[in-house]
Amino acid sequence: MELNILLLILIPLVTAFLIPLVDIINVKIRRFVIISSVLAEVLVSLFIIISQYNLFLAGKLDLRYYLGGWSSMLGITLALDSLSLIFSILISFSLALIIIYSIGFIGHHEGKYYALIFLILAAMQGTVLTGDIFNLHIFIELITITSAALVAFKRNREGIEATLKYIIYGVIGGLFFLVAVFLIYFNLGSLNIGIIASNFAQINIKMKTTIIALFLTSILIKMGIFPFHFWLPKAHSVCPSSVSALLSGVLLKIYLYVFIRLFWDIFGFGLLKEVGLDYFMIYLALFSSIIGHILALQADDVKKMLAYSSIGHVGMIVGVLLLNTPTALYGGLLHTISHLLLKTTLFLTVGYLIQYTNGHHVADFHGVAYRNPGIFIAFTLGILGMIGIPPLPGFYSKWYIVQAFIESGFVLAGVLVIGGSIISLFYYLRFIYRGYSLLDYEKKIKPQRVGVVLSAFYRERIVTDVSYVMTSLVVFSGLFIWLFKQPLMVVVWALIGG
Numbered sequence: 001m002e003l004n005i006l007l008l009i010l011i012p013l014v015t016a017f018l019i020p021l022v023d024i025i026n027v028k029i030r031r032f033v034i035i036s037s038v039l040a041e042v043l044v045s046l047f048i049i050i051s052q053y054n055l056f057l058a059g060k061l062d063l064r065y066y067l068g069g070w071s072s073m074l075g076i077t078l079a080l081d082s083l084s085l086i087f088s089i090l091i092s093f094s095l096a097l098i099i100i101y102s103i104g105f106i107g108h109h110e111g112k113y114y115a116l117i118f119l120i121l122a123a124m125q126g127t128v129l130t131g132d133i134f135n136l137h138i139f140i141e142l143i144t145i146t147s148a149a150l151v152a153f154k155r156n157r158e159g160i161e162a163t164l165k166y167i168i169y170g171v172i173g174g175l176f177f178l179v180a181v182f183l184i185y186f187n188l189g190s191l192n193i194g195i196i197a198s199n200f201a202q203i204n205i206k207m208k209t210t211i212i213a214l215f216l217t218s219i220l221i222k223m224g225i226f227p228f229h230f231w232l233p234k235a236h237s238v239c240p241s242s243v244s245a246l247l248s249g250v251l252l253k254i255y256l257y258v259f260i261r262l263f264w265d266i267f268g269f270g271l272l273k274e275v276g277l278d279y280f281m282i283y284l285a286l287f288s289s290i291i292g293h294i295l296a297l298q299a300d301d302v303k304k305m306l307a308y309s310s311i312g313h314v315g316m317i318v319g320v321l322l323l324n325t326p327t328a329l330y331g332g333l334l335h336t337i338s339h340l341l342l343k344t345t346l347f348l349t350v351g352y353l354i355q356y357t358n359g360h361h362v363a364d365f366h367g368v369a370y371r372n373p374g375i376f377i378a379f380t381l382g383i384l385g386m387i388g389i390p391p392l393p394g395f396y397s398k399w400y401i402v403q404a405f406i407e408s409g410f411v412l413a414g415v416l417v418i419g420g421s422i423i424s425l426f427y428y429l430r431f432i433y434r435g436y437s438l439l440d441y442e443k444k445i446k447p448q449r450v451g452v453v454l455s456a457f458y459r460e461r462i463v464t465d466v467s468y469v470m471t472s473l474v475v476f477s478g479l480f481i482w483l484f485k486q487p488l489m490v491v492v493w494a495l496i497g498g
Helices: 003-025 027-057 082-105 111-129 133-151 157-188 193-202 205-223 231-238 241-266 269-274 278-298 302-321 326-356 373-387 393-407 411-436 460-479 481-497
Strands: 063-066 077-080
Touching (some): 003 063, 003 077, 027 111, 077 111, 082 111, 082 481, 111 133, 111 241, 133 193, 133 241, 157 205, 193 241, 205 241, 205 269, 231 241, 231 302, 241 269, 241 326, 269 278, 278 302, 302 393, 302 411, 326 373, 326 393, 373 411, 373 460, 393 411, 393 460
Antiparallel strands (some): 063 077
């Protein structure tokens, strides 16, 4: 059973190295390899869910795999608990859909693209499954390297500029993380997360404050929280929409996982209060959230707007998590899932729609709703979910977030969350309005859907089908939001109890 934890990392890692070899032998085999690997990853995740579900609900899930049979003190340990299981599932299923979407969107000839995608999938799984803090750093930096290559995938000037900025911020964030890891090792003599969590209190207060400050700075850079947000919108907007969905929809959630793992599981939330950083971080995160929404309102480019919106939502999640109450943690985790579903849906549908436009700007969306009404409705549902319109999932997660702030005495913070939703109403609806707008002479002609030529998409049907699947998941998760209650509360009580 424990071997399945390793398979979640091993399957995409082997596939990433297998793809270039397959391309040398026969490029036509690549699609079979890609789809087989995606299915294998999903099946392993399903097997773990089914076999461990009772343990998970009982709050007793704790699978460990020791590489090479070495002890946790000396060797590399992989660990799966309730928190890592939730994020591992999100990674497996969302990346599976993004990879299948890419077959239609990117084309069958881009072997390097799929090698990078599977590498980043392996690194993401490694990040949530590792039980060793140094290997956590290694997996995070592997994510940085592979995602930087994907940002530059179009090989144009904007892509190169965005990639350079992405790498600079990524390397700086990685250095802060690495220095903090070294300080922990020098003080405790171990890199195992469990051992560090048990003995971190032994370190003197000045050293603990230094370590926490280094980790916080690193994670804030990676998440794009103000004042480290400048790199994110450019990077997320210049790459293919499938990559944007990966970066904004999924990758930011991995850094949220690292944030939770560090400051609830390893150090304990009480330590943030001890060093006086809890309130400071709440206000910083909320300020970052409002800045993100304001910048999204000013953005004329749809992909930049979506990226700035992510800054707003991630700031809101970080802020509410720092309240450390059951309602706050539940709301933060629920919005993490909601944002993943909604933002991935938006980038995938936008990727389709902009093939019909001359650019990414508001004016370019003129009448695009009539090109493919179904996809534009999917795009609209994603927008309504991000704003927080019931019965879509964004409404329920924001409801709990506002409730958590008010319960904790942060009434102004609750007002700011509602204010962010009102701002988002304006910057999202302008694209819907433009999409359905027609000039006078166009109104006389019945709008017709125009087929996509092969130069725009490799396989249009794959792109649209995946977009509809994501939209269906959004609607389903809103209508059956109660299904998240019990699993997420298991995680919540594990975090508070830890």
